[in-house]
Amino acid sequence: MKKKIVALLVAIILLTTMIMVGCGGKKGPAPEATANKQEDYTPVAIEETQTRTISNEIVFSGKVHADKEVMILPEVPGKVVKINGYLGTRVEKNSVLFTLDKDDIQKQVAKAKKAAEASKANYQKTKESIQNAELNLDRTKELYDQGAVSKNQYEQAQLAASSTSLDAVKAQYEQTQLAYEQALDSLKDTSVKSPISGIISEVNIEEGEMASNAQPAMTIIDMDKVYVEINVTENVINDLYLDQEVTLELAAANNNVVGKIDRLSPAADSKTQLYPVRIYIENSEHKIKPGMFAKIKLNTDVKENVIAVKSEAVVQKDNKLVVYVVEDNKAIEKEVTIGLDTGIYVEIVQGINVGESIIVKGQNYVENDSIVKVVRGDE
Incomplete structure (x- = not known):
C-alpha cells in the first residue's frame, strides 16, 4: 500500500515539473517563429548594368547564286570530236573544254x-x-x-x-x-576554251553530235564567292551600308556564315518598289552551293555603347517605368526613361548608371525598400 502511494507522489511531481517547464517556454517566441521572421525576404536575380550595342533584327530569305556563271556557246557550229571536261570538273581560264571537227x-x-x-x-x-x-x-x-x-x-x-x-x-x-x-x-x-576559272555545272553535248552556237554547250560557275540577293523596304534601306557584316543561316549547309553587303541599289524596283541588296560570302571550301536558301539577319536602328538592360527588368508602375537596383540587400526603385527596345534589351536613356545591380528576376514581387536576397546573378 505504501509503495503505491509513493509511486503516485512521484508521478504527480514529474507532471508538475513538465507543466512548469512548458509555461516557462511562453516567455519567448518559438524557434520556428524566429526562423520564419528571419527569412522574410524576396529572392531575386540580378545583373550588373553595362554598355552594349543593340539593334533591331529583321529576317529575310534568299537564294544563293554563284559569283560568276558563264554559258559556253561555240563561235561556229560543228561536230564534237572530244570533250575534256564533265559535270563537276574544275577548269582553269583558257583551258580547252571541247573540240569540234x-x-x-x-x-x-x-x-x-x-x-x-x-x-x-x-x-x-x-x-x-x-x-x-x-x-x-x-x-x-x-x-x-x-x-x-x-x-x-x-x-x-x-x-x-x-x-x-x-x-x-x-x-x-x-x-x-x-x-x-x-x-x-x-x-x-574549233577548240572551245573556258573564259573563267570555275566548275562545270552543266553539259549539254556528247562526242559525235553537233554543237550549235544557238544553244549553250556547257555552263561554268565560279563558286569561290557566292551571293544572296534580297529586296528591302524603304524604311530599311537607309540603315544598310556597303561592307556591312550580315549573318546568314544556311540550313542545307548546316552552317552559319558572315557575309558583307556588296551592292545597294539607290533606286527602288519599278515593279516591286523594293530595293535590291546583294550580300557576298567567301566560299573557298565550296560548302555553300548555288540554289541553296539562306536566312539573312539584318541589324537596323543600331545603338552603340548605350546602357541597356534586359527588357523584362523594366516594370510599369503608376504610369511610369521603373527598375529595381539592389543596395544593402534592399530593392531601390528608380524611375527610368527608355529608348530603343529590341524585345531582348532596352536602352536606358536616363535613370541608372553603369555598374548598378539591376533585378532581372523577381522584380514584380518587390517594393521600394523591401528586403531581398540575391540567389542568382552578378553578386
Whole structure:
C-alpha cells in the first residue's frame, strides 16, 4: 500500500515539473517563429548594368547564286570530236573544254587563202600599172610642153593614168584578207576554251553530235564567292551600308556564315518598289552551293555603347517605368526613361548608371525598400 502511494507522489511531481517547464517556454517566441521572421525576404536575380550595342533584327530569305556563271556557246557550229571536261570538273581560264571537227573549216581556210593571195597579186599588179601610167603621163607632159607630142597623145596618157582606181582594188584585197583571217579564227574556234576559272555545272553535248552556237554547250560557275540577293523596304534601306557584316543561316549547309553587303541599289524596283541588296560570302571550301536558301539577319536602328538592360527588368508602375537596383540587400526603385527596345534589351536613356545591380528576376514581387536576397546573378 505504501509503495503505491509513493509511486503516485512521484508521478504527480514529474507532471508538475513538465507543466512548469512548458509555461516557462511562453516567455519567448518559438524557434520556428524566429526562423520564419528571419527569412522574410524576396529572392531575386540580378545583373550588373553595362554598355552594349543593340539593334533591331529583321529576317529575310534568299537564294544563293554563284559569283560568276558563264554559258559556253561555240563561235561556229560543228561536230564534237572530244570533250575534256564533265559535270563537276574544275577548269582553269583558257583551258580547252571541247573540240569540234576541223575538216570543213580547214577547207574554208584554204579557199579564203587562195582568194586573198589572188586579190593581193591583182592589187600589186594594178598598183604597178598605175605607177607606170603616172610615170608615162609625166614624160608625155614634158614632151607636150616641148611640142614633141600632139595634144591627142597627151590626153591619152592622162586617160590611162586615171582610168584605173587603186582604191577599189585595194578595198577588194582588204576584204579577201579579212575573210581569210576570219577563216583562221574559225579554225581556232574549233577548240572551245573556258573564259573563267570555275566548275562545270552543266553539259549539254556528247562526242559525235553537233554543237550549235544557238544553244549553250556547257555552263561554268565560279563558286569561290557566292551571293544572296534580297529586296528591302524603304524604311530599311537607309540603315544598310556597303561592307556591312550580315549573318546568314544556311540550313542545307548546316552552317552559319558572315557575309558583307556588296551592292545597294539607290533606286527602288519599278515593279516591286523594293530595293535590291546583294550580300557576298567567301566560299573557298565550296560548302555553300548555288540554289541553296539562306536566312539573312539584318541589324537596323543600331545603338552603340548605350546602357541597356534586359527588357523584362523594366516594370510599369503608376504610369511610369521603373527598375529595381539592389543596395544593402534592399530593392531601390528608380524611375527610368527608355529608348530603343529590341524585345531582348532596352536602352536606358536616363535613370541608372553603369555598374548598378539591376533585378532581372523577381522584380514584380518587390517594393521600394523591401528586403531581398540575391540567389542568382552578378553578386
